[in-house]
Amino acid sequence: SLIEIPYEESLNRRIAQIIGTFTDALILAKDNIGTIQQVQEECSRKIKKAFIFKEGDLVILYDAAKQNVHGDKFTLRWTGPYYIHKKIGDKTVILRDKADPDKL
Structure with missing residues (x-):
């Protein structure tokens, strides 16, 4: 006893599901990019510290x-x-x- 769903309705549901999955992945990717950029900025700040040279170095x-x-x-x-x-x-x-x- 399968319930028949019209093809167009089935297609619309599948498209909505794919778009929802894509939107979730896009949000996750943006969050990850933001986190990675913050980590890179912190590393860059550590590297860019001024060196203090002394006589004899x-x-x-x-x-x-x-x-x-x-x-x-x-x-x-x-x-x-x-x-x-x-x-x-x-x-x-x-x-x-x-x-x-x-x-x-």
């Missing part, structure tokens, strides 16, 4: 002039190690070569 020097040189993707863009000889300001230092301490 070992550093390497980035050569920005080599950044966009076409065809030299295997060229080293970093030199060093150097150590901080003297701090002049918050972001300005005098470096000395670790291998040759007399060389600035």
Whole structure:
């Protein structure tokens, strides 16, 4: 004793069910994206903390002039190690070569 449901009504119910499932999935996806973006922002803030250098710290020097040189993707863009000889300001230092301490 099956109850016959007209084809159009059955189709409309199935479409409504699919749309409801899709809407639920869309809401869940938006919530997940928001959560992931918050986690990424927190990680980014942790990474972006300013480094405080002191005299005597070992550093390497980035050569920005080599950044966009076409065809030299295997060229080293970093030199060093150097150590901080003297701090002049918050972001300005005098470096000395670790291998040759007399060389600035």
